[in-house]
Amino acid sequence: MGVVVAIDEGKQPKASVKPLVNLTSADMARVNQLILSKTGSDVEMIPEVANHLIDSGGKRLRPMLTLSAAQLCGYTGDHHITLAASVEFMHTATLLHDDVVDESDMRRGKQAARMVWGNQASVLVGDFLLGQAFRMMVDAGSMEALDVLSTASMIIAEGEVMQLAAAQSMETTEDDYLAVIRGKTAALFSAASEVGPILAGSDKPVRDAFRSYGMNLGLAFQLVDDALDYGGSKADLGKNVGDDFHEGKITMPVLLAYRRGSDGEREFWRTAMESDAADADALAEAMTLLTKHTAIADTVARARHYGEIARDALAPLPPSEHKNALLDVVDFCVSRVS
């Protein structure tokens, strides 16, 4: 569930998140200020743990979606700042809990909070941030936005439980897997995007467009992340290559290679994914099979499919800088592996 926007300045990708970053930079400065102030607590451990993760260089794509969507829809108030910070808090809470659930050692290129302060602190500080996120949503004063975000919070957990139940079982189908990532990743992208037009009081078709944009962008994003887990360098990724493999986490590339493989290959995957003993040799063998079945490239092709849906979701909107920036984000997400 380690979703990191890896930007490699040297590679000159075709598309970039820079237009989005530029258009939202003034608002993001306010969001970052609010985030800092809202992790404050008399209980020292709370800002320590929270800021360890918050300061670790996540690109804050989700709050930027909220800001851009609100601006595109002509919103002129201040509540998009509050909701954007809420969205980032929800995301941070999820990451803290995920690292406990996945027993991850690293996150965004540094030690996971649970390795420094323990699982207990990660669970509880995650709970604190989730509570704070809801308080901030109340501050924003929109019952509709609260509805969308609280529903997302439930669906995220549902997706994670689904993944837990499916974990280490090779019987996971592609549809099962899509249901998992729809929950654990795409639901928050979707909610983050939809609350923009909600604040602006936009019509239902516009809300629906942003919900669909976010959902499909999230799916594309997660699939690319899955591909990167087998294809990126450690520096790009902020975590180790093959982490998903070593955790026995069944993602799209593995799922495709398994379904397309021979009986012997399927036996290899079952042994490797269902045991805790997968080593470097096993990873090398896995990479060979993934390449043989073009499983990584085809995972990216699946991602491109959802990216197209995201683009078309916004198609009816009139041209604008924000629209272009949001479309660029889709291209960027897909292009970071190609």
Add this chain to the structure above:
Amino acid sequence: MGVVVAIDEGKQPKASVKPLVNLTSADMARVNQLILSKTGSDVEMIPEVANHLIDSGGKRLRPMLTLSAAQLCGYTGDHHITLAASVEFMHTATLLHDDVVDESDMRRGKQAARMVWGNQASVLVGDFLLGQAFRMMVDAGSMEALDVLSTASMIIAEGEVMQLAAAQSMETTEDDYLAVIRGKTAALFSAASEVGPILAGSDKPVRDAFRSYGMNLGLAFQLVDDALDYGGSKADLGKNVGDDFHEGKITMPVLLAYRRGSDGEREFWRTAMESDAADADALAEAMTLLTKHTAIADTVARARHYGEIARDALAPLPPSEHKNALLDVVDFCVSRVS
């Protein structure tokens, strides 16, 4: 943090929760129905884990407080049902996470969920229930109630982190400890009580009265629970005698005995609480010291103090069956150890 209302039918305590149970029974049937329907999910593990705990015979004191407070204040709508169920979901989510944090084996006389489904499921199903709780608050449609409950959710986590930071340090003062239980236990009692008058649109003094009632009842409740941990039988408690001791959790009885003890005794407490090696002999020694310094009886005396504040908080309200029932709850909480 295992807060269980232990009712021993044989003992005939002076006061009882029965009047409260009777007055809220029709509404509680609806709350229980709603709870059942809202743990539903296509992801099987969610209702399994949630219902394991929800069906385990907790007395649902917190939702009864919401119902009774709403009725006392003349509320005639349906949203008190929704909020009461939300409150119980918040509580259940907290218990699931607490068992992970405390590494507890038992809860309400049966295996903790984490022993059956693992820590991962307990963390994630807790998150699901918290998300569902917020969705239900949105359904109830009161922004003020959302404010009170989301603030409580943050303060609960803050109290738990405070306890984690203070855990196994004998330097915890009584004031520190009160700050912990104000968060981890009393904040939810307080919020559960206050949302009743909020729904009813009651005046600020009435809201304030219920908030204060809940807060002080919660403090009394937790202190009695602390005393019971060293004084109750396993059947009364739904967990093992001395659990707090074995977990190195510093509670009021220990805190009092430590401060009142000799240098040698303090050395004993430090060794026992700061190590993981406390055994049955150590517990026996601890019991001797607690008795010597009347630490359990004085913990109950402290509880009685907060109980009195809770009673006086409601004093200005006109006489009613609900008022009497709520006052009985205070007496019941304190009397269950005497």
